[in-house]
Amino acid sequence: DQQVKQNSPSLSVQEGRISILNCDYTNSMFDYFLWYKKYPAEGPTFLISISSIKDKNEDGRFTVFLNKSAKHLSLHIVPSQPGDSAVYFCAASDGGTSYGKLTFGQGTILTVHP
Amino acid sequence: EAGVTQFPSHSVIEKGQTVTLRCDPISGHDNLYWYRRVMGKEIKFLLHFVKESKQDESGMPNNRFLAERTGGTYSTLKVQPAELEDSGVYFCASSRGPGQITDTQYFGPGTRLTVL
Numbered sequence: 334d335q336q337v338k339q340n341s342p343s344l345s346v347q348e349g350r351i352s353i354l355n356c357d358y359t360n361s362m363f364d365y366f367l368w369y370k371k372y373p374a375e376g377p378t379f380l381i382s383i384s385s386i387k388d389k390n391e392d393g394r395f396t397v398f399l400n401k402s403a404k405h406l407s408l409h410i411v412p413s414q415p416g417d418s419a420v421y422f423c424a425a426s427d428g429g430t431s432y433g434k435l436t437f438g439q440g441t442i443l444t445v446h447p
Numbered sequence: 448e449a450g451v452t453q454f455p456s457h458s459v460i461e462k463g464q465t466v467t468l469r470c471d472p473i474s475g476h477d478n479l480y481w482y483r484r485v486m487g488k489e490i491k492f493l494l495h496f497v498k499e500s501k502q503d504e505s506g507m508p509n510n511r512f513l514a515e516r517t518g519g520t521y522s523t524l525k526v527q528p529a530e531l532e533d534s535g536v537y538f539c540a541s542s543r544g545p546g547q548i549t550d551t552q553y554f555g556p557g558t559r560l561t562v563l
Contacts, residue, residue: 335489365549376451376538376554377490384549422490433478433542434503435552437490 336360337425339438346445352410354441356423359404363425367435368397368408371420380421381408413445449473451555453539459561465527468558472521472541478502479522480542480552481514485535493537496522497544529562536560 338357346352354368364385369377383390383397383406390397396409410417423438452471460466472479481493493512494504498519507514511530516522526533536557542550 337489369554374556376540376556378554379551382549424490433480433495433550433552434492434506435480435482435490436492437482439487439489 335439336363337423337436337438339421339423339441341441342439343442343444346413346443348415348445348447349412352408352413352417352443352445354408354410354421354423354443356406356408356438357404358406358425360425360427360436361404362427363436364428365426366397366399366406367424367426368395369422369424369437370417371422371440377422410443413443415445415447418443418445451539451541451553453537453555453558455558456556457559457561459563460529461563462531463528465525466529466560468524468526468537468539468560470522470524470539470555472539473543473553475543476541476553477519477544478542478550478552479516480540481522481524482538482540482554483535484538484557485532490538493524526560529560531562534560534562 367382368380371377399406420440422440424435454469479496484490492506495502496516513525538557540552540554542552
C-alpha cells in the first residue's frame with residue numbers, strides 16, 4: 334500500500350527549460366510535504382517543503398505546488414541546469430500521530446542535458 | 448558542523464550472518480531516524496528515536512532487526528540473522544527537535560548492505 338507515488342521514473346529536460354516533477358498521495362492525514370534531491374552515493378538532501386495550509390512555496394529556481402483536493406503536488410525547476418540532474422524524492426508527513434516519520438515516493442530520475 | 452555519518456559505507460555478508468550498522472547524527476540533534484531503500488524503490492521508514500527512547504518503530508520489518516541508541520548519541524542497527532531480502536541501502540537521518548513537523552531531517556550517505 335504505497336501512500337506516496339511518483340509515477341514517472343525518469344524525466345529528461347534541456348538546459349534552461351522547465352522541469353516539472355509530479356507526486357500523488359492517498360493519505361488525507363498528510364499535512365506537510367517535502368522534496369528531497371539525491372546524488373549517487375550520497376544521502377537525500379532537503380530541497381523545499383510546503384505545509385497543507387499553502388498551495389505554493391517558492392525558493393529561488395524551485396517552486397512546489399500543492400493541490401489538496403487532487404492530492405497532488407509538483408516541483409517546478411526553472412531554469413533547469415545540468416547540476417540539477419539527480420533523483421528527486423517526494424515525501425509526506427502526518428503531523429499528528431506520527432510526526433517526523435517521512436513517507437517517500439519511489440523517486441524520479443531527472444536528467445538535464447546541456 | 449559535521450553531517451550525519453554512517454559506517455560502514457558498504458557491507459557484503461552471507462545469509463545467516465549478523466551485521467551491525469552505525470549512525471552518528473549531527474551533534475545536538477535529539478531525533479534520529481532509520482530508513483531503508485530496497486532495489487531502487489521508495490525510501491521506507493524503519494524507526495525514530497528521540498534521544499535514547501524509541502518514539503516510533505512501526506517500520507521495523509521483523510524481530511531480526513534491533514536498533515539501539517546509546518546515551519542518546521550514536522545509534523546502531525543490527526540485523527541478525529540476515530536474509531536475502533534485507534539487502535538495500537540503509538539511511539540514517541537526524542533532526543534537531545523538539546519534534547516539530549517542520550524540522551528538517553538531514554540524511555547520511557547510507558550503508559549499502561548486500562546479503563548473498
